[in-house]
Structure formats: structure tokens, C-alpha cells
Amino acid sequence: MESRKHPSAFLLLALALLLSFAAHIGHGESRELSDEIEIDLRQKRNGDVTWCIAKPSTDNGNLNSNIEYSCGQKQVDCRPIQLGGACFSPNNYISHASYAMNLFYKSAGKNFWDCHFNGTGLIVTQDPSVGACYYPA
Known part of the structure; x- marks a missing residue:
């Protein structure tokens, strides 16, 4: 029973971090930087x-x-x-x-x-x- 509590706590923490990151990238230069990172990662993945x-x-x-x-x-x-x-x-x-x-x-x-x-x-x-x-x- 004890091991079942940890995964849900981890999921809540991950969700909180994800929401925090999403709020952060929605502002000005941070969004521009995240767009550049996405382009860079997509190019490396696709071999462009x-x-x-x-x-x-x-x-x-x-x-x-x-x-x-x-x-x-x-x-x-x-x-x-x-x-x-x-x-x-x-x-x-x-x-x-x-x-x-x-x-x-x-x-x-x-x-x-x-x-x-x-x-x-x-x-x-x-x-x-x-x-x-x-x-x-």
C-alpha cells in the first residue's frame, strides 16, 4: 500500500513543475528562447x-x-x-x-x-x- 502513495505524489509534483514551466515560457524572451530550442531539437531529430x-x-x-x-x-x-x-x-x-x-x-x-x-x-x-x-x- 505504501508504494502506491509515492507515484501519485510524483505525478502531482511533475504536473506542478510542468504548469510552472508553461507559465514561465509564456512571457516575452522566454517564449522566443523556447521556440528556438524547439526548432533546434526538431532539426537534430529530423536530421535537417x-x-x-x-x-x-x-x-x-x-x-x-x-x-x-x-x-x-x-x-x-x-x-x-x-x-x-x-x-x-x-x-x-x-x-x-x-x-x-x-x-x-x-x-x-x-x-x-x-x-x-x-x-x-x-x-x-x-x-x-x-x-x-x-x-x-
């Missing part, structure tokens, strides 16, 4: 191929910071976006930042937080590669 690119609305100063940060990481090779590289053209901040950010995203583990870049990154499922410029998945 994803890339990280810069949001088109990002200003050049932030794009340049993203390039400097990403290219400054030991595991990121930004030679393709330098003059003469396969991804130099088009020669603009959005293209170069997208390429560098994707390399960082890939090398860091492809988690949604690896593409955040202070809100300037965007995870996409359509291959952004163009011509000879190949974005590794």
Missing part, C-alpha cells in the same frame, strides 16, 4: 540540414563585428571571402558575414545559440551557396 546567415536588416557595423569575431576563431578559415577567394563576390558585408557566421556556426556545433550573434543571425534550411561559393552544412 541548416546554415547560419546574417539577417538582411543588420547594419554594416554589426556585420563587420560578426566577420571579425567569426574569422578570429581558430577553427574558422575565412580565406574564401578574401580577395580572390571563391566567396569574395559579391563583395559586401552581408555576403561575407553570412559566410563567416556559417563557418563559426558549423564549427561550434550547429546549436541555435551558435547563430545568435546578438540577434543578427538567422538559421535557414535552404542552402545559401551561390555559384562557386559553397557554404558547408
